[in-house]
Amino acid sequence: MTSQQKITDSPIDFAEDIIEDVKNSKDDGVLKCVQCGMCTSTCPAARHSDYNPRDIIERVLDGDVTIMEDENIWNCFYCYTCHSVCPVGNSVCEVNQILKQFAITNGIGYDKLYEYMGFADSYFTAAIGAIPEIFFEDIDRDVPGWWDFRQNLDEIRDELELDPPLMPSKEVINEVSKILTITGFKDKIDKIRESQEE
Amino acid sequence: MRDDLKVGVFLCECGGNIADIIDLDEVRKSLDVEFIGQFENLCSLNGRKIIRDAIFDHDLDRVVVAACSPISHEKTFQDYVKPLNPYLMDMANIREQCSWVHDDRKRATHKAITLINASIEKVKQSDAVDPIYCQTPKEVAVIGGGIAGMNAALSLAKQGTKVTIIEQSPSIGGHMAKIGKVFSPVKIAEECGMCLLNPILNELVWNENIEVLTNSKVIEAERRAGTYNLIVEQSPRYVDTEKCIACGKCAEVCEVEVPNDWNDNLSMRKAIYRPFGQSYPESYVIDMDNCSKCGDCFRTCNMKAIRLKGKPEKTLLQVGSIIVATGHKLFDMEKRPEYGYTRYADVITQSELGRITGVNGPTKGKLLKSNGEVPKRVVMIQCVGSRDEKPDGHRYCSKICCTVALKNANIIKHKYPDTDVLICYTDVRTPGMFEKYYKHTQENEVRFLRGRPGEVVKKGDNFIVRTEDTIKGEFVEIEADMVVLSTAMEPSLGTREIAEILNIGTTEDGFIKESHPKIKPVATDVQGIFVCGTAQDPKDITDSIMQATAAASKVSEYNYGGVEIEPFIAEIDNEKCTVCGDCISRCKYKSMSIQDDEIYIDPMSCTGCGKCLVGCKERAITVNGNVDEKIVATINGVLSKKREGERMILVFLDNIGYTAADNIGVNRLSYPESIHIIKVISVNRVSPRHIRYALENGADGIFIGEFPGDLMYDEVERKIEKVKECIAEMGQNSERVTFSKVYIPYFTGLARKLTDFDKKIVELNEAEL
Numbered sequence: 001m002t003s004q005q006k007i008t009d010s011p012i013d014f015a016e017d018i019i020e021d022v023k024n025s026k027d028d029g030v031l032k033c034v035q036c037g038m039c040t041s042t043c044p045a046a047r048h049s050d051y052n053p054r055d056i057i058e059r060v061l062d063g064d065v066t067i068m069e070d071e072n073i074w075n076c077f078y079c080y081t082c083h084s085v086c087p088v089g090n091s092v093c094e095v096n097q098i099l100k101q102f103a104i105t106n107g108i109g110y111d112k113l114y115e116y117m118g119f120a121d122s123y124f125t126a127a128i129g130a131i132p133e134i135f136f137e138d139i140d141r142d143v144p145g146w147w148d149f150r151q152n153l154d155e156i157r158d159e160l161e162l163d164p165p166l167m168p169s170k171e172v173i174n175e176v177s178k179i180l181t182i183t184g185f186k187d188k189i190d191k192i193r194e195s196q197e198e
Numbered sequence: 199m200r201d202d203l204k205v206g207v208f209l210c211e212c213g214g215n216i217a218d219i220i221d222l223d224e225v226r227k228s229l230d231v232e233f234i235g236q237f238e239n240l241c242s243l244n245g246r247k248i249i250r251d252a253i254f255d256h257d258l259d260r261v262v263v264a265a266c267s268p269i270s271h272e273k274t275f276q277d278y279v280k281p282l283n284p285y286l287m288d289m290a291n292i293r294e295q296c297s298w299v300h301d302d303r304k305r306a307t308h309k310a311i312t313l314i315n316a317s318i319e320k321v322k323q324s325d326a327v328d329p330i331y332c333q334t335p336k337e338v339a340v341i342g343g344g345i346a347g348m349n350a351a352l353s354l355a356k357q358g359t360k361v362t363i364i365e366q367s368p369s370i371g372g373h374m375a376k377i378g379k380v381f382s383p384v385k386i387a388e389e390c391g392m393c394l395l396n397p398i399l400n401e402l403v404w405n406e407n408i409e410v411l412t413n414s415k416v417i418e419a420e421r422r423a424g425t426y427n428l429i430v431e432q433s434p435r436y437v438d439t440e441k442c443i444a445c446g447k448c449a450e451v452c453e454v455e456v457p458n459d460w461n462d463n464l465s466m467r468k469a470i471y472r473p474f475g476q477s478y479p480e481s482y483v484i485d486m487d488n489c490s491k492c493g494d495c496f497r498t499c500n501m502k503a504i505r506l507k508g509k510p511e512k513t514l515l516q517v518g519s520i521i522v523a524t525g526h527k528l529f530d531m532e533k534r535p536e537y538g539y540t541r542y543a544d545v546i547t548q549s550e551l552g553r554i555t556g557v558n559g560p561t562k563g564k565l566l567k568s569n570g571e572v573p574k575r576v577v578m579i580q581c582v583g584s585r586d587e588k589p590d591g592h593r594y595c596s597k598i599c600c601t602v603a604l605k606n607a608n609i610i611k612h613k614y615p616d617t618d619v620l621i622c623y624t625d626v627r628t629p630g631m632f633e634k635y636y637k638h639t640q641e642n643e644v645r646f647l648r649g650r651p652g653e654v655v656k657k658g659d660n661f662i663v664r665t666e667d668t669i670k671g672e673f674v675e676i677e678a679d680m681v682v683l684s685t686a687m688e689p690s691l692g693t694r695e696i697a698e699i700l701n702i703g704t705t706e707d708g709f710i711k712e713s714h715p716k717i718k719p720v721a722t723d724v725q726g727i728f729v730c731g732t733a734q735d736p737k738d739i740t741d742s743i744m745q746a747t748a749a750a751s752k753v754s755e756y757n758y759g760g761v762e763i764e765p766f767i768a769e770i771d772n773e774k775c776t777v778c779g780d781c782i783s784r785c786k787y788k789s790m791s792i793q794d795d796e797i798y799i800d801p802m803s804c805t806g807c808g809k810c811l812v813g814c815k816e817r818a819i820t821v822n823g824n825v826d827e828k829i830v831a832t833i834n835g836v837l838s839k840k841r842e843g844e845r846m847i848l849v850f851l852d853n854i855g856y857t858a859a860d861n862i863g864v865n866r867l868s869y870p871e872s873i874h875i876i877k878v879i880s881v882n883r884v885s886p887r888h889i890r891y892a893l894e895n896g897a898d899g900i901f902i903g904e905f906p907g908d909l910m911y912d913e914v915e916r917k918i919e920k921v922k923e924c925i926a927e928m929g930q931n932s933e934r935v936t937f938s939k940v941y942i943p944y945f946t947g948l949a950r951k952l953t954d955f956d957k958k959i960v961e962l963n964e965a966e967l
C-alpha cells in the first residue's frame with residue numbers, strides 16, 4: 001500500500017507535542033534519532049514481546065498518532081535501559097510515558113490501567129504503593145518461591161532480627177487520601193473503574 | 199597646536215558617482231581649511247601628481263581625501279600623499295556611505311560636509327608612524343613524527359627550511375607504521391602501508407635540513423616577535439645511536455619480557471628493543487621502567503653502544519614557526535564494558551585486527567583467535583565511542599572507521615573466504631570514491647546489518663552479539679567467535695599537552711582548533727603556529743598529508759613574505775609597569791607575555807583592541823596612534839555640524855561592520871541621513887566615556903556593531919550592557935544605545951537595523967518633547 005504525504009501534512013508536529021510535554025527531559029532528543037536500534041537491542045520488552053522502542057520513535061517522527069492505540073506501548077515497564085544506552089541522548093522510555101498519557105487523555109487504554117487499580121487503591125488504604133493481588137500468580141510463576149517468601153515474611157524478618165516493616169500511620173493515610181482526592185486522582189480512578197465495570 | 203595644522207581636502211567627483219548627488223561647490227564653501235580642491239577621478243594616476251603638488255604648494259601637514267570607502271582606496275591614497283607619512287591622510291567616505299545611500303541632494307550634501315569635517319578633526323590627531331615589519335626566523339619545529347609531521351617537515355626541508363621534528367616515542371613513523379595494509383579508493387586494492395611509508399621515512403632521514411629528536415617532548419614555550427623559544431626535554435635512550443648497528447644481540451640476551459605496545463600488546467618484547475623493523479633512528483632502546491639492570495646487554499654488545507646511566511637533557515630550540523602534528527589515540531574500551539573488550543580476548547579493536555593481519559604482527563599475518571583457531575564468524579561493531587552522546591563518548595563521527603572496517607573485512611575475505619564477516623552499522627559513510635570500495639566489499643561477500651548492537655555476551659564457546667536488524671525490525675542474537683570494535687579517534691595525550699604548553703585553543707572535543715574552520719584550516723588561534731593531521735580532527739592518511747603540506751606552505755608564506763603590521767598596537771611604559779600580569783590574562787589574542795621581567799607585546803598578534811588598557815592600574819599601556827583622541831575628535835567633528843532639529847546617530851563599526859555598511863551603498867540600498875558611521879580599529883576602543891560624551895554633546899543615539907566571530911565579541915556585548923546601566927543612572931534613556939551583530943553578507947539586515955534604530959530615536963525624541 002502506498003502511503004501519501006500531502007503538502008499540508010506536518011508529521012513533525014507529533015514529535016513537537018512530545019518534546020513540549022513536561023515529562024520529556026531530553027530536549028530535542030527524539031528528533032535526533034537515527035534509528036540505529038541500540039534501544040531495541042537491549043530492551044527486555046522487545047525480547048519478550050512485539051514492543052519495539054526504535055519503531056515507537058520512527059512512528060512518532062512519521063507523525064503516526066495511531067501509535068497511541070497500539071497495544072504494544074503498554075509492554076514497557078520503565079527499566080530505563082533505552083534511556084541510558086541511547087547514543088543520541090533520546091529516551092524512548094519517557095516518550096512511551098508521554099504516549100500513554102496521550103492515550104489516556106484520548107480515552108484509550110483504560111482497560112490496561114484497570115489492571116493496576118490495586119496500586120491506586122493501596123495509596124488510599126495504606127498510603128504506599130502495594131503489588132495488586134491479581135499479579136501474585138504471575139509473579140509466583142516468574143519468581144519461584146516468591147509466594148512462600150511473602151507468606152512467611154514476618155517470620156523471616158524475625159529470624160533475621162529485623163523489626164516489623166514500618167507502615168504509615170492512620171494520620172498519614174488520611175492526609176495522603178485527602179491530597180489524592182483534592183488533586184483529582186480519586187476522580188480519575190473512579191472514571192477508569194466506571195468505564196470498565198459498566 | 200594641532201589646531202594650527204594645515205589640512206588639505208581633496209574632493210573626488212568619482213565621475214559623477216559622488217558629484218551627481220552631493221553639491222561639491224556647497225561643500226567647498228562650508229569648510230574652512232588651508233586647501234580644498236575638486237577633481238574628477240582622484241584615484242587615477244594623475245591624482246598622485248595633483249595631491250603631491252598641493253602638499254608642496256600649500257605646505258600641507260595633513261590630508262583628507264573625500265571620496266570612496268577606505269576599503270577601496272586607502273592604500274592608493276596613502277601612497278599618493280608621499281612624501282607625507284601615509285598615516286597623516288584620512289579618507290571621508292562620501293560615496294558608499296553618502297551619495298550611494300541617500301538621494302535627497304540637500305541632506306546628502308550636509309551629511310558629506312559633516313563626514314569630511316569629522317575626517318579633518320580626526321586627521322589633526324594623527325601622528326607620523328611607520329608600519330612594523332616583522333621577519334620571523336626561518337627555522338621550524340614540527341611536533342610529532344607521524345605521517346602528518348613527516349610530510350610537513352619534508353615539504354619545508356625541500357624548500358630549504360631547517361626543520362626539527364620532535365617525537366616523543368623512540369621512533370618516528372606514528373600510527374601508519376603499525377597500520378598494516380592501507381588502500382586507496384580508486385585502486386580498489388589493499389597495499390602494504392610500511393612500503394608506502396618507508397620511502398618517505400628514508401627521504402626524511404637523508405634530508406640535511408631535517409633533524410629528528412626522538413624520545414623528546416616540548417616542556418616549555420615562550421614567544422617573542424615571532425620567535426618561539428622551545429625547551430625540549432630528551433629522555434635518554436641508554437643506547438648510543440651513533441654506535442648501535444641494530445644487530446639485536448642485546449635483545450637476545452635480555453631476560454625481561456613485557457607486552458609489546460607497538461603490537462597493541464598482543465605479543466611480547468624485551469626490555470631492550472627496537473620498536474619495529476624499519477624504525478628510525480636505526481638503534482635499540484632500553485625501556486628503563488622495566489629494565490632489571492642485570493647488565494647482560496652491556497656485556498654482549500660488541501659495539502659498546504650501551505650506556506646504562508643517563509639523564510634527561512633539556513635543550514633550547516629557537517624557531518619562527520611551529521607545526522603541531524601530535525595526532526590521535528583510540529577510544530578507551532574500558533568505557534564500554536557492554537562489549538566485553540576487557541573480559542574476552544577475542545573481542546578486539548580494528549587497530550588490533552590490523553596488527554594481527556599484518557605480516558610483521560604477532561601472528562605473522564594469520565587471522566587467529568586466542569586459541570589459535572581461525573574464526574568462523576567475525577562481527578564488526580561500528581561507531582564505538584563515536585556518534586555517541588553517552589558519558590565519555592564523542593558526538594562526532596570519527597570519519598575513517600567505516601572504510602577501515604571495509605578494508606579489514608576485505609583483507610579477511612581475501613585470505614579466509616570461509617570466514618563470515620558481518621558489519622553492524624548505523625550508516626555506512628563512504629563519500630566520494632570510497633563508495634566504489636564499499637561496493638567492492640559487498641562483492642567480496644562481506645555482509646552488512648543495519649543496527650547498533652547493545653551488548654556482547656559469552657555463551658558457551660561463542661559470543662552472542664545482541665542487536666536489532668532495524669531494516670527487518672527484528673531483534674537478533676548473532677553468534678560470533680570474534681568481535682571487532684571500530685573505536686573512535688580522539689585527541690592524543692600529546693595533543694592535549696601541547697595545546698596547553700603553546701596556549702593554543704582547542705575544540706570542545708579537545709582537538710586543536712583552526713582559526714577558522716572554513717577558510718583557515720591549518721592556522722591556529724596563535725600567529726605562527728599551524729596544525730595538521732589528526733591533532734586537528736579525525737582524518738585519513740591522504741587528508742593528513744594534504745593538511746601537512748598546506749601547513750608547510752603557510753609557514754613558507756611567513757618565511758619568504760615577512761609580515762607588515764599596522765603600527766596601531768599596544769605599547770608598555772616600563773617605568774610605570776609593575777609586571778602584575780593583568781594584561782596577559784586579559785589579552786584574547788595572546789599577544790602579551792613576560793620576557794626578562796618585562797611585559798612584552800608581540801606586534802604580530804596585537805590588534806590594538808585596547809582591552810589591556812582597562813585593567814592596567816598603573817596606566818602603563820598605551821595604544822599607538824592616538825586612537826582615543828581620534829575617536830573624540832571624530833565625535834566632535836560630526837556633532838559640531840549638527841543643525842537645529844537635526845537627528846544625529848553615531849554608528850561605531852570595526853573593519854567587518856564597516857565593510858558590511860559599504861555593501862549597503864554598493865547595492866544602492868538606503869538608510870536615513872542621521873546615520874553617521876565611524877570606523878574604529880576595534881569597537882572595544884569605544885569606551886563608556888566616549889558614549890557618554892557623545893550623548894551629552896548632541897548625539898541622539900549610539901549604535902555599536904560587532905562581528906560575532908571576533909574574539910572580543912562577548913567582551914563588547916557585556917560592556918555595552920554595563921554602559922546602558924550607567925547611562926540610565928545618569929538619567930539618560932539607555933535605549934539610545936544599542937548593540938548589534940554584524941556580518942558582511944547581511945548588509946540588508948544592517949540597513950534595516952539602522953533604519954529601525956533611527957525610527958526608535960524619532961519616537962524617543964518625540965516622547966521626550
